[in-house]
Amino acid sequence: MPSPIPPIESALSELPRTTGLSAMLAGRLATSIRAGEFQPGDRLPTEKQLVERYAVSRAVVREAIARLKTDGFVETRQGAGAFVALKPGLANFRIAEPGLLDAADLAHVFELRGVVEVGMAELAAERRSAADLAALNAAFARMEQALQSDENGAAADDDFHAAVATAAHNPYLAQFAAFLAQHFSATRALTWQPAARSSGGTAAAQAEHRALLDAITQGDAQAAGVAARRHIAQAAGRYRVADRKHKG
Amino acid sequence: MPSPIPPIESALSELPRTTGLSAMLAGRLATSIRAGEFQPGDRLPTEKQLVERYAVSRAVVREAIARLKTDGFVETRQGAGAFVALKPGLANFRIAEPGLLDAADLAHVFELRGVVEVGMAELAAERRSAADLAALNAAFARMEQALQSDENGAAADDDFHAAVATAAHNPYLAQFAAFLAQHFSATRALTWQPAARSSGGTAAAQAEHRALLDAITQGDAQAAGVAARRHIAQAAGRYRVADRKHKG
DNA sequence: TTTGCAGGATTTGTCAGACAAGCTGACAAA
DNA sequence: TTTGTCAGCTTGTCTGACAAATCCTGCAAA
Numbered sequence: 001m002p003s004p005i006p007p008i009e010s011a012l013s014e015l016p017r018t019t020g021l022s023a024m025l026a027g028r029l030a031t032s033i034r035a036g037e038f039q040p041g042d043r044l045p046t047e048k049q050l051v052e053r054y055a056v057s058r059a060v061v062r063e064a065i066a067r068l069k070t071d072g073f074v075e076t077r078q079g080a081g082a083f084v085a086l087k088p089g090l091a092n093f094r095i096a097e098p099g100l101l102d103a104a105d106l107a108h109v110f111e112l113r114g115v116v117e118v119g120m121a122e123l124a125a126e127r128r129s130a131a132d133l134a135a136l137n138a139a140f141a142r143m144e145q146a147l148q149s150d151e152n153g154a155a156a157d158d159d160f161h162a163a164v165a166t167a168a169h170n171p172y173l174a175q176f177a178a179f180l181a182q183h184f185s186a187t188r189a190l191t192w193q194p195a196a197r198s199s200g201g202t203a204a205a206q207a208e209h210r211a212l213l214d215a216i217t218q219g220d221a222q223a224a225g226v227a228a229r230r231h232i233a234q235a236a237g238r239y240r241v242a243d244r245k246h247k248g
Numbered sequence: 249m250p251s252p253i254p255p256i257e258s259a260l261s262e263l264p265r266t267t268g269l270s271a272m273l274a275g276r277l278a279t280s281i282r283a284g285e286f287q288p289g290d291r292l293p294t295e296k297q298l299v300e301r302y303a304v305s306r307a308v309v310r311e312a313i314a315r316l317k318t319d320g321f322v323e324t325r326q327g328a329g330a331f332v333a334l335k336p337g338l339a340n341f342r343i344a345e346p347g348l349l350d351a352a353d354l355a356h357v358f359e360l361r362g363v364v365e366v367g368m369a370e371l372a373a374e375r376r377s378a379a380d381l382a383a384l385n386a387a388f389a390r391m392e393q394a395l396q397s398d399e400n401g402a403a404a405d406d407d408f409h410a411a412v413a414t415a416a417h418n419p420y421l422a423q424f425a426a427f428l429a430q431h432f433s434a435t436r437a438l439t440w441q442p443a444a445r446s447s448g449g450t451a452a453a454q455a456e457h458r459a460l461l462d463a464i465t466q467g468d469a470q471a472a473g474v475a476a477r478r479h480i481a482q483a484a485g486r487y488r489v490a491d492r493k494h495k496g
Numbered sequence: 497t498t499t500g501c502a503g504g505a506t507t508t509g510t511c512a513g514a515c516a517a518g519c520t521g522a523c524a525a526a
Numbered sequence: 527t528t529t530g531t532c533a534g535c536t537t538g539t540c541t542g543a544c545a546a547a548t549c550c551t552g553c554a555a556a
Contacts, residue, residue, distance in 0.1 A: 020538070022314070034419050046507060057540045059307065062508085066270070066311050067318045078508045079548030093427045094318075094340035095420070108420045111371075112364075115421065119363030172343070172356045173363065179341045268509075294536060305511045310537090326537045327518035499556075506549070517538070526529075 021056050022063035029064060031105075033073050033088055044074060044082040095183060107236075113180040114232040117161075120177055121212060121228035124167035125221040132167035133217060139163050140213050146192070147206050154192045160209060167216065187235055208234060269304050270311035277312060281321050281332055292322060292330040343431060354431075355484075361428040362480040365409075368425055369460060369476035372415035373469040380415035381465060387411050388461050394440070395454050402440045408457060415464065435483060456482060 032038055045053065050061045065082055068074045071094055076082045095109055124132070139160035146153030161181065165174035181188075191205050208231040215223035280286055293301065298309045313330055316322045320340060324330045343357060372380070387408035394401030409429065413422035429436075439453050456479040463471035 022538090026318075034423075048507080059310075059539065059541090062307075063311060063314045065508095066314050070315045070318050076508065077548075078546065079506075081507060081548090087426070087430075090423075090427055090430055092340045092342045093424055105420070108418045111418055112421050112424060115364060115367030115371075116360075119367065123359070123363075170356045170359055172353070173360050176341055176360060270509090296536080307510060307512090311509095313537095324537065325519075327535080328520080329536060497556105499554100501554085502552095504549105504551085507547085509544105509546075511542105511544080513541090515538105515540080517536100519536075520534090522531105522533090524529100524531080526527100 020063075021060045022067065025050070025054055025056065025060060025064035026067040029068060030071070030073055031102075033068075033084055038084045040084050040086045040088060042084045044084065046081060095180075109180065109183060110232075110236055113177070113184065114229065114236075116173065116177050116180060117164075117232055118225050118228045120165060120168045120170075120173055121216065121224040122221040123170060123173070124164050125216045125219050125224035127169045128167040128216055128219070132163065135163040136160065136167065136213055136216065140209060143206060143209060147202060150197070152192050153202075154189050157188055157191065157205075164212070164216070191235070204234065205231070269308045270315065273298070273302055273304065273308060273312035274315040277316060278319070278321055281316075286332045288332050288334050290332045292332065294329060343428075357428065357431060358480075358484055361425070361432065362477065362484075364421065364425050364428060365412075365480055366473050366476045368413060368416045368418075368421055369464065369472040370469040371418060371421070372412050373464045373467050373472035375417045376415040376464055376467070380411065383411040384408065384415065384461055384464065388457060391454060391457060395450060398445070400440050401450075402437050405436050405439065405457075412460070412464070439483070452482065453479070 029044070038044060044050075044065075047058055047061045047065070050056075050064075051058050054061070065074060065076065069076060072085055072090060072092065073088045074082050075085055128136070139156050139162075142156035143153045143160060145151070146156055158181075162174075162178070165177050168174065191202055195201075197203075208227065212224060212227040212231060215221075215227050277292070286292060292298075292313075295306055295309045295313070298304075298312075299306050302309070313322060313324065317324060320333055320335075322330050323333050376384070387404050387410075390404035391401045391408060393399070394404055410422075410426070413425050416422060439450055443449075445451075456475065460472060460475040460479060463469075463475050
């Protein structure tokens with residue numbers, strides 16, 4: 001490597017920058033609100049104070065606060081100030097963009113995804129139709145083929161999980177699972193990368209898929225829940241390992 | 249009535265937004281996108297064009313577009329322009345207003361809520377702190393008192409479930425549970441109505457609360473999950489009965 | 497002392513202009 | 527044809543200013 005990249009000295013430098021200063025500031029304020037640093041009804045610092053504290057222009061501050069407004073976290077009154085909403089964030093459920101989540105947030109979101117996937121697997125075992133089973137087996141077969149021919153089975157992996165969602169016969173559950181899953185597309189891609197294949201991670205994931213498929217086929221809700229729980233836990237483990245390798 | 253208010257003749261007058269030009273413009277553009285006037289991937293007019301067309305400043309246009317960005321309707325690239333998102337609306341998870349859901353949708357949302365509540369109860373049993381247990385017991389005691397004195401314990405009921413959410417120590421999970429729960433405020437109110445009291449429904453619900461509290465106190469995740477599952481199922485049953493009485 | 501009001505200070509909403517950063521397409525050179 | 531350069535355009539950010547709404551303080555009146 002050539003000369004080291006000089007550190008960016010900024011009040012916002014700790015947040016990974018994906019798109020824009022205002023997104024960073026909005027994420028930072030939202031985290032503060034979620035953490036209880038600002039209580040519902042509390043007044044936020046004025047735009048002027050935020051400008052000084054974060055060393056950005058007022059336009060950036062206003063755009064960040066506008067973002068929090070549309071998220072339902074804050075309400076503003078002209079002449080009075082910006083206040084934390086009585087029920088922050090209850091207007092709609094949103095998660096910050098993947099790049100803006102720190103490790104703790106990511107773990108929490110992943111945990112939420114696990115809860116949903118487990119419940120979905122249990123329901124799928126109870127309700128799967130013949131067509132559902134056919135779709136599950138087809139996706140599983142494609143993953144099996146990809147595993148043996150060293151192809152990328154990420155698409156088949158996605159299809160398999162989508163088939164589980166369909167088999168649960170609850171559109172809201174499926175939509176929410178898809179919503180959460182999109183934050184972890186990198187995780188699923190990791191499963192099918194060379195590093196995972198050589199270390200046996202890909203084969204292990206496929207074994208977990210088989211356990212889940214079997215449980216759903218047999219209509220064993222409890223076993224399906226256990227299998228899904230294990231799959232998610234293992235995926236989290238694989239992700240952490242890869243993350244550590246990437247950083248170190 | 250005095251003289252009628254003269255209509256505001258403006259390019260933005262048709263949207264009945266409460267406050268703010270940017271909110272008006274954002275609503276107008278969002279409507280255009282939903283109506284298919286702009287297809288996914290299409291490029292929106294430039295800021296300059298929007299400034300001229302709607303006779304507002306660039307700050308207003310930028311704030312409106314920022315709002316659409318956070319809603320997941322558009323994406324912007326510096327130097328290139330603003331584009332309608334490929335999958336508009338997947339940036340956040342919304343549920344239609346309670347009144348607009350039919351019975352089947354409501355059942356599905358209720359089921360999703362059940363999945364989340366069960367997972368939350370399990371985590372609460374594993375992670376509850378002394379302070380969490382104190383809050384749980386306090387809310388439970390208030391429900392108990394309300395039960396015996398024929399008062400309305402709906403607020404205490406809410407607090408109890410909120411305490412469970414806090415005890416799970418996952419802000420995203422808690423926020424999502426609260427987000428779903430607000431669609432069923434009527435259900436919780438039903439538990440404490442005279443009809444439920446006379447039929448023993450209120451006492452039954454309190455027994456379920458006790459089972460959940462005991463499981464969390466003892467740190468028994470599996471028992472907590474079972475208790476939560478039963479509570480949700482019973483609540484669904486009570487809701488259906490009341491719904492039938494209401495309609496028939 | 498208490499109440500009511502006027503007026504200044506504060507804060508958000510909007511406007512205008514400027515420069516920086518990044519993209520696109522055309523054109524010349526190889 | 528391919529490649530490199532560059533000019534123009536678009537979004538991102540900064541600065542300054544004024545309007546509109548609210549809050550606060552002090553003073554006069556009851």
